[in-house]
Amino acid sequence: MLCLTLTGSTLEENRNLVERNRQWISLAELRMDYLCADEQKIASSFPSTVEIPVILTLRRVSDGGKCNLPEKQRLQLLYETAKGDFSYVDIEDDVKKSDLKFKDPLFEQKVDFEASMKQRGMRIIRSYHNFECVPADIYGKISKLAAKGDIPKVAVTPKSMIDIISLFRIQEELKEVKEKIVIGMGDFGICTRILYKKCGSMLSFCSDTKAAPGHLSAQVMSELYRADTLNDKTHIFGIIGNPVLHTASPMIHNPGFEAIHYNAVYVPFLVDSVRAFFKLADMLQIHGFSVTVPYKRDVQPYLGRITREVKQIGACNTIVRIQNMWKGTNTDYYGFMAPLSSEIATGKIHSALVIGAGGASRAVIWALHNHGIKVTVINRTIEHAKALAGETMSTYDTLENCNRYSGAVDLVVQTTNVGMAPHLGENPVPDFVFSGKEIAYELIYQPKETSFFKRAKEAGCRVISGGEMLIEQGKLQFEAFTGYHYPHWIEPEI
Ligand code: ATR
Numbered sequence: 001m002l003c004l005t006l007t008g009s010t011l012e013e014n015r016n017l018v019e020r021n022r023q024w025i026s027l028a029e030l031r032m033d034y035l036c037a038d039e040q041k042i043a044s045s046f047p048s049t050v051e052i053p054v055i056l057t058l059r060r061v062s063d064g065g066k067c068n069l070p071e072k073q074r075l076q077l078l079y080e081t082a083k084g085d086f087s088y089v090d091i092e093d094d095v096k097k098s099d100l101k102f103k104d105p106l107f108e109q110k111v112d113f114e115a116s117m118k119q120r121g122m123r124i125i126r127s128y129h130n131f132e133c134v135p136a137d138i139y140g141k142i143s144k145l146a147a148k149g150d151i152p153k154v155a156v157t158p159k160s161m162i163d164i165i166s167l168f169r170i171q172e173e174l175k176e177v178k179e180k181i182v183i184g185m186g187d188f189g190i191c192t193r194i195l196y197k198k199c200g201s202m203l204s205f206c207s208d209t210k211a212a213p214g215h216l217s218a219q220v221m222s223e224l225y226r227a228d229t230l231n232d233k234t235h236i237f238g239i240i241g242n243p244v245l246h247t248a249s250p251m252i253h254n255p256g257f258e259a260i261h262y263n264a265v266y267v268p269f270l271v272d273s274v275r276a277f278f279k280l281a282d283m284l285q286i287h288g289f290s291v292t293v294p295y296k297r298d299v300q301p302y303l304g305r306i307t308r309e310v311k312q313i314g315a316c317n318t319i320v321r322i323q324n325m326w327k328g329t330n331t332d333y334y335g336f337m338a339p340l341s342s343e344i345a346t347g348k349i350h351s352a353l354v355i356g357a358g359g360a361s362r363a364v365i366w367a368l369h370n371h372g373i374k375v376t377v378i379n380r381t382i383e384h385a386k387a388l389a390g391e392t393m394s395t396y397d398t399l400e401n402c403n404r405y406s407g408a409v410d411l412v413v414q415t416t417n418v419g420m421a422p423h424l425g426e427n428p429v430p431d432f433v434f435s436g437k438e439i440a441y442e443l444i445y446q447p448k449e450t451s452f453f454k455r456a457k458e459a460g461c462r463v464i465s466g467g468e469m470l471i472e473q474g475k476l477q478f479e480a481f482t483g484y485h486y487p488h489w490i491e492p493e494i
Helices: 011-024 037-041 071-081 113-119 138-147 161-173 186-194 218-224 250-259 274-283 308-313 331-345 359-370 382-392 399-405 451-458 466-482
Strands: 002-006 027-031 054-057 088-092 123-129 151-156 181-184 204-206 235-241 264-270 288-291 318-322 325-329 351-355 374-379 395-398 411-414 439-442 462-464
Touching: 002 011, 002 218, 011 027, 011 218, 113 123, 123 138, 138 151, 138 161, 161 181, 161 186, 161 274, 181 186, 186 204, 186 264, 204 218, 218 250, 250 264, 250 466, 288 466, 308 325, 308 331, 308 359, 318 466, 331 359, 331 439, 331 466, 351 359, 351 399, 359 374, 359 382, 359 411, 374 382, 374 399, 382 395, 395 399, 439 451, 451 462
Parallel strands: 002 027, 002 204, 027 054, 054 088, 088 123, 123 151, 151 181, 235 264, 235 288, 351 374, 351 411, 374 395, 411 439, 439 462
Antiparallel strands: 288 318, 318 325
16 A cells, blocks of 8 residues: 555545546555644544545644644644544654543543544554654564554664565565554655555655655556555565666666566665675565666675676676575676767777776777777876776877867767766866767766766767667666567657
């Protein structure tokens, strides 16, 4: 189940949020602490106006909410509002039973909040929040909360892959607790929100407003990741990196799986330890994954087999499980060459100027070298250019001398990160004069058009963007992952 967290300041606003997201969600959580005071007074009417099960929550500031009423008043307000037609009410784990007895003018004796709610068929969610960490006794905490017959909810903050492993182990460790809610907040936790069923969680929260750290929108959770339809047979794929959440690869693979009706999902994993990730990969039986910066070298000791390109470039961006062994390939290499294939086949490219001497540049230079193209590498730090040129049997020069190559090469490849955030609008070779005859190839895909790209286009060059390479390498990964060609009838939106 996907639950939409409602953070409007009025009930009307929240009704609109439900309408906008209705097709993707099973229930909604009314965050009463976001409502203005006048609206709080009439919040009990809300569930009957939205025709969807609603969780009632009045979150304290200390638990990441906005309610700063004295505790007694807060609980009294929660009690009064819970007279509405809610399906669940959220009560924090440290609220004592004795604090849940209220005077009510309708009854002579004090009313037991929990008992009266249960009588009306409402379920209680007992929630525990931790914005600092995943506590060591998390399994004990869940068992204790569950022992009272309520639905335990733990929203904790993983800070490492080891914490993520602890959260995914909950499903196995606490099988007997059938109904529970497990949430890993923050950037590390995003994989637990998408794969919430693998943590044994009955639901996952989402919002249009990032109401909690790591929330994705209901549309992304449902349409991109199909989080609520994943099952035990779903093959899990993903991408590891740090940072990783900006990556466009989920937008290539997930629509591809859906188009060929392949029961699989592709999830971003923020990783701080490659070793711990391989543990998780075994635990979740992950079938394959992409590797991005800074782990393309670090993964290699864990691979049972590597291809010739991985060995030559010293970088691996694609890993698949084959007969219980990890096999590493490099689709950047072929993805880079794909847009150039007709020029290569017709022998139109003899020489290339490659700007930059980092990891991306190494893959590009080897690919060009292997196709018989003469490469000159230019770089800000001349020692890096020299070392890479020595390794790849190329020549090298300084950035300042770039114009020596103007009109003299068939291809110019820009491999540095100059032009993407935080270097937006910059160009590593601002003085380079394009003759218009060379092909200009930019590896950056965000933004779509850099200063380098625009200048080449204006000069009349054929230009190739990083987006093309990204899609090509992604399609090859898809083939490695699934054994099927990428569906030709869809165009990934990156
Ligand atoms: P990647 O794996 O994306 O290639 P990298 O290995 O860190 O990343 O390499 C970054 C490349 O961009 C290097 O060639 C770097 O030049 P240096 O070797 O001098 O560091 C280049 N680069 C980064 N910032 C730059 C800048 N402001 N101007 C020019 N080149 C820059």
